[in-house]
Amino acid sequence: MTELILIIAFFVMLVMGVPVAFCIGLATMLALLTSIDPMPALTTIAQRMAGGINSFALLAIPLFIFSGNLMSSGGIAQRLINFARSFMCALPGGLALVNVISCVLFGAISGSAIAATSAVGGVMVPAMEEDNYDRGFSAAVTATAATTGLLIPPSNILIVYAVSSGGVSIAALFVGGYLPGMLVALCLMAVCAVHAKQNGLHGTGQVSAVAVWRAFLQAAPSLLLIVIVIGGIIGGVFTATEAGAIAVIYALALSMFVYREITVAQLPDILVKATETTAIVMLLVGTSIAMSWLLAFENVPVTVAEALLSVSDNPLILLLLINLALLVVGSFMDMTPAVLIFTPIFLPVAVQLGMSPLHFGIMMVLNLSIGLCTPPVGSVLFVSCAVAKTSIEKMIKPLMPMYAAMIVALALVTYVPAFSEALPRFFGLYE
Amino acid sequence: MVTKLELALRGLLAALMGTLVLAVSWQVISRYALSAPSVWTEELARFLLIWIGVLGASYAYRARVHLAIDLLPRKLGGRRGAGLEAVNASLVGVFAAAVMMFGGGRLVMITWQLNQISPALGLPMAVVYSVVPLSGALLLLFACLRFVAERAIALDSTGEAPR
Numbered sequence: 001m002t003e004l005i006l007i008i009a010f011f012v013m014l015v016m017g018v019p020v021a022f023c024i025g026l027a028t029m030l031a032l033l034t035s036i037d038p039m040p041a042l043t044t045i046a047q048r049m050a051g052g053i054n055s056f057a058l059l060a061i062p063l064f065i066f067s068g069n070l071m072s073s074g075g076i077a078q079r080l081i082n083f084a085r086s087f088m089c090a091l092p093g094g095l096a097l098v099n100v101i102s103c104v105l106f107g108a109i110s111g112s113a114i115a116a117t118s119a120v121g122g123v124m125v126p127a128m129e130e131d132n133y134d135r136g137f138s139a140a141v142t143a144t145a146a147t148t149g150l151l152i153p154p155s156n157i158l159i160v161y162a163v164s165s166g167g168v169s170i171a172a173l174f175v176g177g178y179l180p181g182m183l184v185a186l187c188l189m190a191v192c193a194v195h196a197k198q199n200g201l202h203g204t205g206q207v208s209a210v211a212v213w214r215a216f217l218q219a220a221p222s223l224l225l226i227v228i229v230i231g232g233i234i235g236g237v238f239t240a241t242e243a244g245a246i247a248v249i250y251a252l253a254l255s256m257f258v259y260r261e262i263t264v265a266q267l268p269d270i271l272v273k274a275t276e277t278t279a280i281v282m283l284l285v286g287t288s289i290a291m292s293w294l295l296a297f298e299n300v301p302v303t304v305a306e307a308l309l310s311v312s313d314n315p316l317i318l319l320l321l322i323n324l325a326l327l328v329v330g331s332f333m334d335m336t337p338a339v340l341i342f343t344p345i346f347l348p349v350a351v352q353l354g355m356s357p358l359h360f361g362i363m364m365v366l367n368l369s370i371g372l373c374t375p376p377v378g379s380v381l382f383v384s385c386a387v388a389k390t391s392i393e394k395m396i397k398p399l400m401p402m403y404a405a406m407i408v409a410l411a412l413v414t415y416v417p418a419f420s421e422a423l424p425r426f427f428g429l430y431e
Numbered sequence: 432m433v434t435k436l437e438l439a440l441r442g443l444l445a446a447l448m449g450t451l452v453l454a455v456s457w458q459v460i461s462r463y464a465l466s467a468p469s470v471w472t473e474e475l476a477r478f479l480l481i482w483i484g485v486l487g488a489s490y491a492y493r494a495r496v497h498l499a500i501d502l503l504p505r506k507l508g509g510r511r512g513a514g515l516e517a518v519n520a521s522l523v524g525v526f527a528a529a530v531m532m533f534g535g536g537r538l539v540m541i542t543w544q545l546n547q548i549s550p551a552l553g554l555p556m557a558v559v560y561s562v563v564p565l566s567g568a569l570l571l572l573f574a575c576l577r578f579v580a581e582r583a584i585a586l587d588s589t590g591e592a593p594r
Contacts, residue, residue, distance in 0.1 A: 013519075014500055015500065015502075015503055016504075016519055017500060017504040017515065017516065017519055018519045018522050018523065020497070020498045021488070021497060022522065022526050026522060026525070026526050029526065029529060042529055042530055042533050042537070043537040043538050043541070044534075046531060046534035046535040046538045046563050049485070049563070050485060050535070053481050053484045054477050054478075056476075058480060059477060062480065063452065063455065066448070066452065238459055242455060244455065245455035245458075246456075249452075271445040271449060272444065272445050274448060275444040275445060275447075275483055275490075276487065278448070278480075278483055278484065278487060279486075279487020279488050279490065279491045280487075280496060282485070282488070283484060283488040283497070284498075286485070334498055376500060376502065379498060
């Protein structure tokens with residue numbers, strides 16, 4: 001009964017256009033009111049909301065959001081794109097491939113797919129149009145490729161997963177995300193190559209060692225950030241949260257003193273923008289943690305686990321079912337609440353099937369990142385559509401093979417644990 | 432009046448965020464450069480995050496940047512869309528009043544009575560949590576303003592209301 005009210009209230013308000021975080025909070029409130037007295041119910045939700053945000057690991061998120069904003073307005077994206085362009089431009093479908101690689105590089109210095117979409121898309125879509133690429137296709141490439149940044153560290157969503165799974169190391173998750181992120185990028189590049197071949201989109205310009213070197217030198221200070229942040233986390237020099245502060249200081253110094261594209265006068269605005277984004281994420285985190293607590297209170301994880309295990313005891317089939325469920329969840333729910341609400345439900349089942357929490361987290365994030373590019377709720381899809389000034393309808397057809405590519409990557413990551421676990425093991429961060 | 436409030440909120444949030452960055456940076460510096468790890472920066476930064484998240488939530492509502500699916504209100508358009516938005520604003524108002532002001536207010540009261548003190552800074556937790564009812568009051572105000580504005584459009588008898 002409580003669960004039914006929760007689901008119905010959530011969906012009705014979602015469709016009405018109530019902001020998602022409030023849909024989650026209000027649905028939790030209504031459901032809890034049917035089950036316990038109003039006084040403790042309301043106090044408990046307020047307490048879970050505020051208490052849920054009270055975490056040192058989550059502190060990394062505003063820092064990576066801030067550094068990401070600095071990097072998208074500080075000319076760093078442009079230099080990464082120039083670098084990717086210098087060695088990829090001559091290949092067939094060159095600019096589409098440049099778009100994918102730029103998204104991967106940008107994802108490797110920032111923690112958000114939305115930042116990558118607007119920073120890379122803003123430059124690449126007009127450039128691709130000059131080379132006769134269809135706008136819908138360019139927007140589709142940007143959206144899907146930007147999601148690789150969710151797997152490639154630093155990644156805000158992997159931090160959220162670390163908090164929600166209760167104890168998977170952020171360093172291990174970060175390192176574990178590299179190969180799956182690159183796998184998705186490779187699958188997308190294959191789609192781009194086929195598209196280019198079919199549409200006669202040739203490469204432009206020639207690759208010269210001098211130009212590559214020059215572009216590399218320009219991009220090197222940005223790329224150095226990867227070495228400092230990730231190197232510092234892997235080497236145990238600092239925590240992910242501290243790495244976030246380092247990233248802010250480095251990005252600030254780089255864009256103010258080296259690239260000279262941000263002035264002191266612009267800082268307050270960038271700060272407020274970062275605060276806004278942080279508040280949006282944190283309200284989602286707070287209300288989702290309240291909803292997740294309610295589900296645990298109502299014993300939902302146990303019920304779901306029993307139901308799933310009664311369907312089959314074959315891990316292959318159960319993982320398929322979990323993935324299908326998450327694909328549906330991902331298309332209706334933003335990623336942060338999806339991770340916070342569904343990790344406690346599905347992780348115990350996955351562990352019972354012999355999957356490691358590290359592997360499950362990477363799989364879940366890859367799965368949900370597909371949902372970010374699908375309507376009706378797909379924040380990356382909408383941002384990409386707006387940046388490219390095109391329509392969702394024009395993006396859907398070119399998106400189809402890209403969804404397929406991402407699902408191929410998802411299947412590989414689901415059934416081959418080595419993609420997620422080999423690197424963390426190599427660096428001694430795992431087991 | 433409301434614009435002034437918004438500007439003050441904006442300034443406060445930017446200051447909190449700036450302090451957060453400095454606090455975490457100081458933690459790294461104090462550990463490596465001064466080899467005297469600071470004990471209070473972590474706690475301070477966590478409390479700042481609560482304030483930024485909860486207070487920023489009402490600011491973000493005012494700035495209309497919260498993630499929402501506005502497909503239906505946009506499809507309805509004009510007066511009917513505004514009518515739906517007025518209903519949505521009142522729902523947000525209910526959340527602000529019930530969970531944040533009432534629930535959050537009781538949370539502050541209980542932690543005050545239990546005299547919960549944070550371990551490193553010695554700050555009463557009631558002060559930290561007071562941002563919940565505070566932001567709830569702001570959110571309620573912003574939701575009421577939104578409700579009034581949308582209702583005016585919905586009831587506008589001239590028909591073609593500008594949106």
